[in-house]
Each structure stands twice: as C-alpha cells, then as structure tokens.
Amino acid sequence: MKAIAIDDEPIALEIIKSHASKVPFIDLKAVFTDAFKALEYLQKESIDLIFLDIKMPDISGIDFYNSLSKRPLLIFTTAYTEHAVTSFEMDAIDYLLKPFSLARFIKGCNKAFEIYNFRNNAETSDHLFIKTGYEQIKVLYEDILYLEATGNYVTFVLKDKNILARSTFIEAINLLPPDKFVRIHRSYLVAIQKIDKVERHQVTIQKIKIPVSEAYSQELSDLLKR
Numbered sequence: 001m002k003a004i005a006i007d008d009e010p011i012a013l014e015i016i017k018s019h020a021s022k023v024p025f026i027d028l029k030a031v032f033t034d035a036f037k038a039l040e041y042l043q044k045e046s047i048d049l050i051f052l053d054i055k056m057p058d059i060s061g062i063d064f065y066n067s068l069s070k071r072p073l074l075i076f077t078t079a080y081t082e083h084a085v086t087s088f089e090m091d092a093i094d095y096l097l098k099p100f101s102l103a104r105f106i107k108g109c110n111k112a113f114e115i116y117n118f119r120n121n122a123e124t125s126d127h128l129f130i131k132t133g134y135e136q137i138k139v140l141y142e143d144i145l146y147l148e149a150t151g152n153y154v155t156f157v158l159k160d161k162n163i164l165a166r167s168t169f170i171e172a173i174n175l176l177p178p179d180k181f182v183r184i185h186r187s188y189l190v191a192i193q194k195i196d197k198v199e200r201h202q203v204t205i206q207k208i209k210i211p212v213s214e215a216y217s218q219e220l221s222d223l224l225k226r
Contacts, residue, residue, distance in 0.1 A: 005055035019105040054078040146190040
C-alpha cells in the first residue's frame with residue numbers, strides 16, 4: 001500500500017517513518033509537515049493510505065481530508081481524544097493516540113490492509129456475504145438499496161427483503177465498493193444507482209425517504225456531478 005504521513009511535528013513523522021519501515025506491506029512514499037504541500041502531492045500522485053494528524057496550525061486534519069475529492073484510506077494520529085466520534089463518522093480506519101506503540105501502529109495498518117485488499121477484490125466481484133447469526137448469506141450488490149445502522153446492528157435493505165447483521169457501521173461500509181455506494185448520514189449508506197430523487201435534506205429510493213445530513217451533503221452533491 002502506498003502511503004503518506006502528515007503532521008506538523010517532525011518528531012511524530014520520524015516515529016511514523018520508523019514504524020512504517022517495519023510493516024512489509026506499507027510503502028511510505030512521503031511525509032509532510034505542511035498540509036498544503038501534501039495537497040499538491042496528492043493532486044499528482046495516487047495514494048492508498050494517509051496517516052493524518054488532526055490539530056495542525058493552518059488547517060485541521062479533518063478539514064484537510066474533507067477537502068479531498070479522491071479520499072484514500074485514513075488513519076488519524078493525534079494526541080487528542082475529543083475527535084474520536086468525528087473520525088468514526090468520517091469512516092477512518094483507526095484513531096491512534098500519541099504516543100502509540102509499534103504494536104498498536106501495526107494493528108491499524110492491518111485493518112487498512114484488509115480493507116484495501118477487499119476493495120480491490122470487490123472491483124471484480126458482484127456480491128458479498130453477510131453474516132447473520134450462524135449463517136453467511138450471499139447478496140448481490142445490485143440487490144442492495146441501502147444500509148441503516150442501529151447500535152451494534154446494521155440492516156441491509158434489499159429489493160425484496162431485509163437482512164439484520166451484527167456489525168459496526170464502519171465494518172459494514174467497508175464490505176462494499178465505494179464506487180457503488182455513498183454515505184449520506186451517520187446511520188445511512190445508499191446505493192448510488194438506486195437513488196430516484198435528491199432533495200436538500202433527503203433522498204428517495206423506491207418511495208422511501210432517507211435523510212441526508214449536512215456533514216455528507218457536499219460529498220453526495222460532488223458525486224452526482226461526476
């Protein structure tokens with residue numbers, strides 16, 4: 001996986017460089033103390049993963065990531081706990097609190113690598129298996145209308161039935177190819193091709209109205225313009 005790291009503290013970047021050198025599937029291409037130089041780099045190069053600090057002087061890591069039109073996998077590296085919920089809503093792979101150990105760093109990288117491999121394989125697949133109880137149910141991507149999260153469960157709403165899976169929302173999101181599905185709310189992910197109508201605060205899929213939150217409205221708008 002090709003990766004970069006962004007942090008305004010050079011010492012923090014040295015630690016990431018040292019840790020990354022020990023992970024065989026991480027190819028750390030560049031590190032940046034200046035987020036805007038990183039932005040220039042991302043406009044020219046294709047990257048799979050970003051290690052990103054949150055509190056930086058000119059722009060926060062959250063605002064930086066949200067400004068990207070093409071978003072790599074994300075691991076936050078920060079000394080602050082208060083943005084953990086936001087990172088969850090942004091579908092960050094992990095939230096590493098400084099100072100983090102090599103073992104904790106590797107755990108985050110392993111999560112990212114699993115998702116990276118799954119997404120690459122999903123590009124040539126037309127289905128996934130959903131675990132419900134003791135069963136694994138095969139579901140075609142084209143049959144999924146949307147996903148709804150409720151606590152530690154996710155409902156896969158299909159054309160002809162619903163399937164309830166015990167899963168975090170992020171785990172469920174990462175089972176699906178990002179070019180076919182878009183998150184529109186902290187609790188909803190929808191199939192792009194199944195959207196019948198888009199309004200300011202909601203979309204309609206087969207007469208079902210699904211809310212669109214402000215945090216995801218711009219991403220939805222940008223996607224529909226492509």
